[in-house]
Structures are given as C-alpha cells and as structure tokens.
Amino acid sequence: MAYKSALAKAQGLGSAKSGTMHWWxxxxxxxxxxxxxxxxxxxxxxxxxxxxxxxxxxxxNPINASLLLAWVCLxxxxxxxxxxxVIEDYVSAEFWQISLVWLLKLAGLAGxxxxxxxxxxIAVAAG
Amino acid sequence: xxxxTRPLSxxxxxxxxxxxxxxxxxxxxxxxxxxxxxxxxxxSLAMIAGGKSDYQTMQSLLNQWWMLVLVWGMxxxxxxxxxxxxxxxxxxxxSGFDKVLMNYYIILEMFGALAFTALSFxxxxxxx
Numbered sequence: 001m002a003y004k005s006a007l008a009k010a011q012g013l014g015s016a017k018s019g020t021m022h023w024w025x026x027x028x029x030x031x032x033x034x035x036x037x038x039x040x041x042x043x044x045x046x047x048x049x050x051x052x053x054x055x056x057x058x059x060x061n062p063i064n065a066s067l068l069l070a071w072v073c074l075x076x077x078x079x080x081x082x083x084x085x086v087i088e089d090y091v092s093a094e095f096w097q098i099s100l101v102w103l104l105k106l107a108g109l110a111g112x113x114x115x116x117x118x119x120x121x122i123a124v125a126a127g
Numbered sequence: 128x129x130x131x132t133r134p135l136s137x138x139x140x141x142x143x144x145x146x147x148x149x150x151x152x153x154x155x156x157x158x159x160x161x162x163x164x165x166x167x168x169x170x171s172l173a174m175i176a177g178g179k180s181d182y183q184t185m186q187s188l189l190n191q192w193w194m195l196v197l198v199w200g201m202x203x204x205x206x207x208x209x210x211x212x213x214x215x216x217x218x219x220x221x222s223g224f225d226k227v228l229m230n231y232y233i234i235l236e237m238f239g240a241l242a243f244t245a246l247s248f249x250x251x252x253x254x255x
Contacts, residue, residue, distance in 0.1 A: 027219065030212050037209055040168075044198065045251040047171060048189055052179040059175065072169070079162040086159060115169050121176040 022081060029078040036071045043068070056126040065119060072115040080108035150233050154211045157204040164201040202247055207240040 046058050058064055084101050091097045144152075174185040188194055214232055217223040223232065 027216065030216070034209060034213070037205055040205070041202070041247045041250065044202070044247075048186070048198075048251060052175075052182045055175060055182065072165075075165050075168075079158075079165060082155075082158045083162060086155065111166065111169055115172055118169070118172040118176045122172070125176070125178070 026078065026081045029074045032074050033078060036067060036074065039067045040071060056122060060123045060126045068119060069116060073112045076108040076111045080105055146233055147229050150211065154208060157208045160204055161208060199244060199248060203240055203244045206243040207236065210236040210239045
C-alpha cells in the first residue's frame with residue numbers, strides 16, 4: 001500500500017461506473033418493446049386459432065420472423081436488466097448476489113439463443 | 128453472524144402504503160411475472176418447432192378456460208407494465224411529479240391497460 005500514489009488510491013472509488021449504461025439500455029429496450037408488445041397480440045391470435053401450416057407460414061414471413069427475434073432479444077435483455085436490480089435489491093450476500101446475476105445473464109442469453117434456433121427449425125420444417 | 132441477532136426497527140409493515148407505492152411494487156412484480164411469460168413464449172416456439180401434433184396439443188390446452196385466464200392475465204400484466212413504463216419515461220424527462228397528477232395517472236394506467244387488454248381480447252376472439 002505504501003507504494004501507491006495518492007492518485008492510485010483515489011481511482012476506482014466512488015460509483016459503480018457502469019450504472020449509467022444499465023439505466024440507459026433499460027430505457028432504450030423499453031421504448032423498442034412498446035410497439036413489439038402489440039405484435040405479440042398478433043402472435044397470440046395465431047397461436048390460439050391458426051392451423052399448424054398457417055402458423056408456420058406466418059412465422060417464417062420475413063417481417064414476422066424479424067419482429068419475433070426483436071421481441072425475444074430485446075425482451076430477454078430488458079428482463080435481465082430488470083431482474084438484475086431485483087436481485088441486487090433483495091440479495092445482500094455478495095457471493096449469492098454476484099452468482100445469481102451471472103446465472104441470470106447466462107439464462108437470458110440462453111433464452112434468446114434458443115428462440116433463434118427454434119425459429120430456424122420452424123423455417124426448415126416449413127420448407 | 129452477529130448482525131442477524133440485532134433487532135430491526137419496523138418499517139414497511141407499519142405504514143399503510145399510498146397507492147403510488149402499491150403501483151410501484153406491482154410494476155416490479157409484473158416485470159418478474161412477465162419474465163416467466165417470456166419463457167412460456169419460448170416454450171410455445173418449441174411446441175411449434177416440435178411439429179403438428181405437439182402444436183395441436185398445445186393449442187387445445189391453451190384454449191382451456193383456465194389457460195385463457197392465464198394468457199389474458201399475462202396480457203394485462205404486459206400492458207400495465209407498458210403503461211407504467213411510459214410513466215417512468217415521462218418521469219425520466221423531468222415531468223409528472225405533481226402529487227395530484229400522480230394519482231390521476233394511476234387511474235389512467237390501470238384503465239388504459241384494461242382497455243388495451245379488452246381491445247386485444249376482442250381482436251383475437253373475432254378471428255375465431
């Protein structure tokens with residue numbers, strides 16, 4: 001410690017440094033999810049009543065496929081950002097807090113990746 | 128853990144929470160619930176990818192009344208989270224902090240979400 005300069009001691013203290021980006025991306029994804037939420041109603045309409053072949057064709061339509069991926073990617077991103085705050089608020093033990101946030105981020109990524117893979121599988125089956 | 132034995136002064140449970148606080152915690156709880164809804168969305172994709180019989184099994188399950196209650200409950204949660212989220216965006220630009228306005232917005236949010244859900248319900252049911 002004695003070898004540290006005054007500047008080195010002061011650096012790295014203070015805020016968590018990355019909080020602004022978290023806050024900002026939460027807003028960016030939120031705004032993007034507003035119109036996408038109305039697309040989800042269209043999806044639910046198909047899901048409740050469309051025959052199998054119609055559902056396939058509807059999903060592999062480029063517009064619907066793009067909106068689906070946007071919904072899933074932004075949705076999981078937004079969910080991870082929100083749940084991270086919930087964990088940080090209620091889990092105070094450092095080990096569990098860090099572990100759960102890691103697990104959460106990997107789970108969010110897994111959700112988005114599996115949606116992409118499932119959509120590709122649907123597209124292949126639809127021919 | 129010596130800290131655990133220390134008494135806590137009562138906080139949340141001794142107050143009657145104002146409606147703004149109740150809506151705030153509802154927003155968070157619905158956010159958590161919507162994460163599970165998003166997982167169910169991926170599950171529905173898996174059922175479509177699983178082929179015709181999987182899809183039809185899921186569709187007949189989804190059309191059970193108790194599943195429909197769950198689906199439309201999730202849609203209400205989505206629209207409520209959306210409406211309250213818009214208010215957060217209004218707060219973010221620095222307006223909407225007037226006390227009278229706050230309570231007025233809550234009514235607007237709840238009924239706005241209800242209206243969006245009702246319109247969606249009509250839209251979806253008309254296709255049947």
